[in-house]
Amino acid sequence: MTPSRLLDIAIREFGAKGLEGASTRGIAAAAGTAMSAITYHYGGKEGLYLAAADRIAALIAERMRDGLAIEAVIDEGDTGGARDGVVRVLMQLADTMASVESEEWAPFIVREQMHPTVAFERLHAGAMGTMLATLARLVGIATGARSRIACIAAITLVGQTTALRASRAMFLRLLETDTLTDDDLDAVKARIAANTHAILDRLIAERQDLP
Amino acid sequence: MTPSRLLDIAIREFGAKGLEGASTRGIAAAAGTAMSAITYHYGGKEGLYLAAADRIAALIAERMRDGLAIEAVIDEGDTGGARDGVVRVLMQLADTMASVESEEWAPFIVREQMHPTVAFERLHAGAMGTMLATLARLVGIATGARSRIACIAAITLVGQTTALRASRAMFLRLLETDTLTDDDLDAVKARIAANTHAILDRLIAERQDLP
DNA sequence: GTCTATACTACGATAGAC
DNA sequence: GTCTATCGTAGTATAGAC
Numbered sequence: 273m274t275p276s277r278l279l280d281i282a283i284r285e286f287g288a289k290g291l292e293g294a295s296t297r298g299i300a301a302a303a304g305t306a307m308s309a310i311t312y313h314y315g316g317k318e319g320l321y322l323a324a325a326d327r328i329a330a331l332i333a334e335r336m337r338d339g340l341a342i343e344a345v346i347d348e349g350d351t352g353g354a355r356d357g358v359v360r361v362l363m364q365l366a367d368t369m370a371s372v373e374s375e376e377w378a379p380f381i382v383r384e385q386m387h388p389t390v391a392f393e394r395l396h397a398g399a400m401g402t403m404l405a406t407l408a409r410l411v412g413i414a415t416g417a418r419s420r421i422a423c424i425a426a427i428t429l430v431g432q433t434t435a436l437r438a439s440r441a442m443f444l445r446l447l448e449t450d451t452l453t454d455d456d457l458d459a460v461k462a463r464i465a466a467n468t469h470a471i472l473d474r475l476i477a478e479r480q481d482l483p
Numbered sequence: 484m485t486p487s488r489l490l491d492i493a494i495r496e497f498g499a500k501g502l503e504g505a506s507t508r509g510i511a512a513a514a515g516t517a518m519s520a521i522t523y524h525y526g527g528k529e530g531l532y533l534a535a536a537d538r539i540a541a542l543i544a545e546r547m548r549d550g551l552a553i554e555a556v557i558d559e560g561d562t563g564g565a566r567d568g569v570v571r572v573l574m575q576l577a578d579t580m581a582s583v584e585s586e587e588w589a590p591f592i593v594r595e596q597m598h599p600t601v602a603f604e605r606l607h608a609g610a611m612g613t614m615l616a617t618l619a620r621l622v623g624i625a626t627g628a629r630s631r632i633a634c635i636a637a638i639t640l641v642g643q644t645t646a647l648r649a650s651r652a653m654f655l656r657l658l659e660t661d662t663l664t665d666d667d668l669d670a671v672k673a674r675i676a677a678n679t680h681a682i683l684d685r686l687i688a689e690r691q692d693l694p
Numbered sequence: 695g696t697c698t699a700t701a702c703t704a705c706g707a708t709a710g711a712c
Numbered sequence: 713g714t715c716t717a718t719c720g721t722a723g724t725a726t727a728g729a730c
Contacts, residue, residue, distance in 0.1 A: 288598060293504030306697050379597050386590045387499055388652045396656060404657055423657050424674045431646025432639040438649035441599045442611055446634050463635045467682045474681035517715050
């Protein structure tokens with residue numbers, strides 16, 4: 273019980289303040305235990321940080337499981353299925369980014385994206401790498417684009433959803449609100465879906481220009 | 484001289500470690516001076532943090548100046564000019580996100596986006612708010628979309644470029660490289676430009692569906 | 695397994711010398 | 713304007729009691 277409670281708090285604290293900014297005393301206190309419990313269960317601050325990364329990867333993998341499990345087995349010729357798959361993965365991703373729970377761990381990930389440490393390996397291997405690779409593969413199947421083009425397109429597609437977190441405050445200002453309502457989220461998701469179809473169509477058209 | 488050197492280091496340190504993670508001693512040492520210089524010039528750690536935010540806003544405003552100055556005066560009827568403007572602003576933004584200098588201050592901004600403090604006001608007022616508002620306005624002019632739709636579209640468009648920073652490590656993994664070459668950047672920019680045209684076309688088509 | 699006690703290092707702020 | 717010295721606080725780690 274204590275270990276899992278420590279981990280929950282650790283994710284929040286590390287996310288908000290970073291590895292150096294968060295304090296083991298603060299984490300332990302918030303978890304209602306003593307600091308030395310961290311040493312015992314995780315071997316120290318660094319160990320707790322890595323455990324937090326693993327837990328985040330597991331959380332994302334869990335959230336994305338349904339979608340990715342189906343999408344991963346779509347075969348080469350199924351352009352329609354691949355297209356639907358791209359949209360479904362992005363919708364799932366948008367929900368994840370907009371979810372309140374992601375507020376805690378998203379900063380953890382973004383920090384690792386910009387200044388990767390060993391923890392990035394865990395995040396990438398555990399969840400994010402597979403997700404992005406699947407998406408790139410689906411884009412390739414849906415449009416017939418070469419691998420490199422499909423990869424670049426996949427990143428721009430994902431960027432639309434990550435903006436919900438990484439540009440959140442700016443977004444809220446623009447919409448003149450202070451929380452994202454279900455209505456807002458639906459509107460954004462509809463926009464992303466429409467954009468995605470437009471982009472995929474464009475990739476197909478580009479391919480036919482250069483035979 | 485000392486103040487400006489302190490500020491440069493402060494942006495890097497606060498970006499990497501956050502307000503709480505960075506240490507005044509560390510910043511002062513890296514700037515080759517004593518910690519009390521921070522107290523003298525900026526009144527303390529918090530003052531230095533806010534000064535860093537102002538400086539970052541100024542850096543971005545400077546980088547975006549050419550584009551935004553022109554784009555801001557495009558008038559209501561000029562759909563073609565507005566469309567070109569959208570693409571130009573996004574290209575400038577992509578260059579900014581990919582630039583090595585942005586590696587230092589981008590984490591600062593993203594942190595403020597997810598957990599805004601007073602410093603976010605400065606960033607938003609000084610640069611980011613104007614940029615995004617201009618973009619949303621141009622999207623509206625270029626497509627005739629309602630304000631709310633144009634705002635949401637603007638966010639998704641910007642998201643494509645911010646992914647260059649906020650999902651950087653993941654992106655590099657996918658492309659199986661460890662730095663973004665000029666070739667890579669050109670390819671991404673071309674993709675973003677093409678996506679943007681596709682998205683704007685789609686917005687126009689949607690408008691004609693519902694007259 | 696969990697907590698208390700302790701050792702040691704580093705933090706930010708301030709006062710005062712130069 | 714810039715530095716040194718110092719204070720009080722808070723950080724991690726470890727040893728040992730329960």
